[in-house]
Amino acid sequence: MESVMTRQQLADQAMDKAQKKLVPFILLMYVLAFLDRANIGFAKQAFQVDTGISDAAFALGAGIFFLGYAVFEVPSNIIMHHVGARMWLARIMITWGLVAAAFAWVTNETMFLALRVLLGICEAGFFPGIIYYLTFWFTSSRRSSVMGLFYFGAPLSFIFGSPLSGILMDMDGVLGFHGWQWMFVVEGLLATLVGIWALSYLVDKPSNATWIPNEERQALIAELEDENANKPQGHASPLKVLGNPMVLFLCAIYFMIQISVYGVTFYLPTQVAAMMGKKVGFAVGVVSAIPWVCALIANATIPRYSDRSGKRGILAAGLMFFAGLGVIASATGSPVIGVAALSLATAGYFSCQPVFWTMPSRFLSGVAAASAIALINSVGNLGGFIAPNLRVWAEQTFHNPSAGLYALGSAAFVAALLFIISIALGIGSNTPPTIARRASENQGAQSTL
Template identity: 60%
Template structure:
């Protein structure tokens, strides 16, 4: 296989990764800002806790249903046009949330927001395969994963500040929140059309020699993958891929249990309503998550022991959720939330090293999207399971304990990945799924 110049990788990284990171920050902010709006939004509209939980979660039904088709369309038409379409439509729908004055409007707009955003995350993962050779791809993916915690580090104070615009120009604070953050995404979407290039061969900011060298390396990787490929249907129904779908769904259930309720949980700890101060304090766990997202995947790269590292990381996240309600002290509870956010963010870049590294073309687009779409169902389950547990056990803590249990189950399933030995590999005689019993061997691929 050709070896690509580190200078070219560095040039591509500086050009693409900061912009993709900005897109992900806005994506995560627009799906999760409903957690900040929760108290004021419910107070003004009279929407119940159960209706809020359903509306927060219904986003993920539309999102999950269209993930695979969206990614296949991007594979056909190119990232430049499709990422612009995704961001502009989701930004405008997110801004339209300012009109959600009743339950039905809330449900419809949240569902449409999921439909609009479908394909964004797996689209970026696929896009990275167009620009980064395999040996450089894991690091690029880890950088992209900073987006979720950064969305809360910068977005939490912004969301809190916008809530304090209450009454300005006759709008509620939560209306300002949806309007401003939605329009930001739409503007960046238009920018994406002019900024992104579909493939290295289109990149005028690379020299002719750089374009050719990078494209030749990537084309050679794709030829090797295609030579051992299977049909898209066989890939999507492969037992190993479905097993990873289950694990990712449990991880996402835990993630969104934190995301949707962290602002109100912090407000309760501080004894204040959700505003700028709560936004600043809510950012603290996500600062810890950024550090964890850098250090823990780097440790797994260094040691090659991905399974145990990932299992322990997600388990620590689950224990952090449980401890946040078990501790009576607000300071200890906040520290526990730092562990929860850190665990749930840091485990995900490691998780994405488990799917096969040898998928190309529509098989790569489809399988990445399938895992992410099934995982997205965890975002639907989180608020609704939390609400169910609180009602069933007549305890506000029961919901968080339930989510903690989902995290621990995810950790156990990750440990068992090496026992889940598919009889037919996804694309070739050996894949990372098949080589997991020797993590060091799998490490050599990543």
Template identity: 60%
Template sequence: MATSTASPPRPASIGQSSLGSSPVTLAATVAKVQARLLPFLLLMYVLAFLDRANIGFAKKAFQLDTGIGDAAFALGAGIFFIGYALFEVPSNLIMHRVGARIWMCRIMVTWGVISAGMAFAHDETTFYGLRFLLGVAEAGFFPGVILYMTYWFPSQARARVMGMFYFGAPIAFILGSPLSGLLLDLHGAGGLLGWQWMFLVEGLLASAVGVWAYWYLNNRPTDATWLSTEEKSVLAAAVDAEEAHKHAHGPKSVLAALANPRLLYLCAIYFLIQMSVYGVVFYLPTQVAGLLGKKVGFEVGLVTAIPWICALAAAYLIPRHSDRTGERRVLAALTLSAAGLGIAVSAGAGSPLLALLALCVAAAGFIAVQPLFWTFPTGYLGGVAAAGGIAMVNSLGALGGFVAPNVKTWAEGFFASTAAGLYLLAATTLLGALLILGLKALGLVETQRSDGLAPGVGLPQHQS
């Protein structure tokens, strides 16, 4: 019986490539890279998130000791994102040019020193200045890591790998919440206040890991002495084929990427996601303390870790499901919707237990949606356009971290209700979910690819 030799192409998976590599070799190579790089990148992200958000743990004690009011605190907490947003694109372009070893070291050392300097913020002016400089110093870290992953991981593994990278935020709170609470309880030791100990210890930890990064990271797979020649070849072939596809269909220069309407639409979505993240993160310890009727310390730190344990599970399961099925858009919209509903219920819950459960849903939703979101811009942008475009998405999105605490404070004052701010953040989160559904109209949707690459985010068929 004759068989046809013109069988239709099948979508590739993580263990399959049209580039001549065996399924085992490509899968094993990706697993080897993941085992080498991901734990270290995760450690970096834990420290980044902790140094960015630990101001929430210091809030009450810091304000009591310095006399800084609620409005000034909200401005200082958010002004970090102004410096962050202004320097994101140039920082990522520099990393694209000089490599991750040098630039990640520079970022972590400087942000650690500045974060430690927060121990000496005794008035509003110093508080504002240090928070702004912290944003400038950390600018480029997160989009730099996202860009770095595109050098090492083919698209079919990227949601799963990014989901594991996003463990950093929950881990920062699971481990960092008790640590921050414990350091706050050192009040008076060595003549320092508790919040001073917290800023000093956590900031200097980041600087130490930054020095380590210079010796640990490799810029590209071709630089990795821990990969064999065959492994380098297989990985480079898979990543280079994907890059060629993106160059053929997406913007090719930084300016073209920054002016791209699809990219601006993605910026708007990420802005709304970040509003939900930081509208909750900056106030979660205080909110939990209110639910428990206790001051922020070790006990509150332990309870605050519970929503992040749920987020950890969601960041593991949801991106893996997405990679396995190729579904991105609808799954991301549902995940973000769950976060919005969780924020709303936490504001109006009649019992502390229900409020805590709602916060668990909120944290799980807004953490797990982010690795799904990043498959859209990384599946569309390549080369230097990716360096600039990914940074722009993150920088404009990060402004949500500036807007969220200030909008929350405004809503609470305007409506004379402590719940009004959370209801407003819940509404903006649901709006973000609707915009994700709208990605289909832009062509940025999941497809089963027939070009030998991964099932994942499809590219627009016409260059913009």
């Protein structure tokens, strides 16, 4: 006699199918997004020589991307909420791919800075859009694990993208193009092609997923509706949510994380090249991929442990603390110790973030979640603007090439401290977020919106 499956079991089967169908594709999207965002680090040396762009202008351009990105994040996610993920995510990929390819024709600092701002505007909303999109398909009990798989994108973009970028850089002179021109064109157009593919592949919501049996689909929809109905800010207006103290606190945490992450990411290839005493190319690309292999392993295990144990804040705090130690230790001149330290840092940074992104969805859903996730990512990514400039400032101010790394490591320690505080606030633990709820209610009482 067949046993009758519970609604939870049916929903789990639906989520299994969604994970197999959607996660590999959005992972591919994120690989290309991160590659187009960070490949400027591979181009740095040759790009500056051929275009005459100064170190200060390069640092400004590396960070200025996040200004346009930050301004358009919230509007982008609200638009996606209304027009659907399939159409909007495809639009983002197509336009950013074309702009990324256009870097091949940069000849001066003005063009470089203008295209970096435009790239940020075009890509704005992609990452928070994906985070929000995953809340349509997965309940909170699965979200950290699935986000951990999504975060494979950054390590994979370097494991496979670093050697690819190195190969393209080694094509210097082929058909009269510089190696960095080949890199920008090939990697940019790949993103555009995947964006076109997304129009026919992605599905907006479970209710449109014909590849999930109806009984499982309805069970998943019911589970998600029940979960969202119990969130204190589930139906709040976007403007009210943007002033919520807990949302602003999460913005501060993510800001410190991103200062640490991008201060290392932008300069990782050149830092490895300096350790090895070689120019950026295939060999440096292969060695630069090692820290990302470690990040991949961490992302495959730590978020899953977070879901099983319910530990959020304390786990994330530990990861950021060790990441900070890794950044500081990477200042050593030893290639072996330096790469090992960078491996510790990247593993900590990238396995911490899937755990972090479970926190907003503890008390937000719907357009409120769309707005808050976009704001958190937007403010947080301003750290990507601060990071390279902070690193250059510290090195020039203290006349020490390691001072920038010490500053970035300190930012990671601050993030660890904020995660500890999040436990006391109720959003960084597996206890009911009562303080977050009270803060939401107080904010609503004070708001006239």
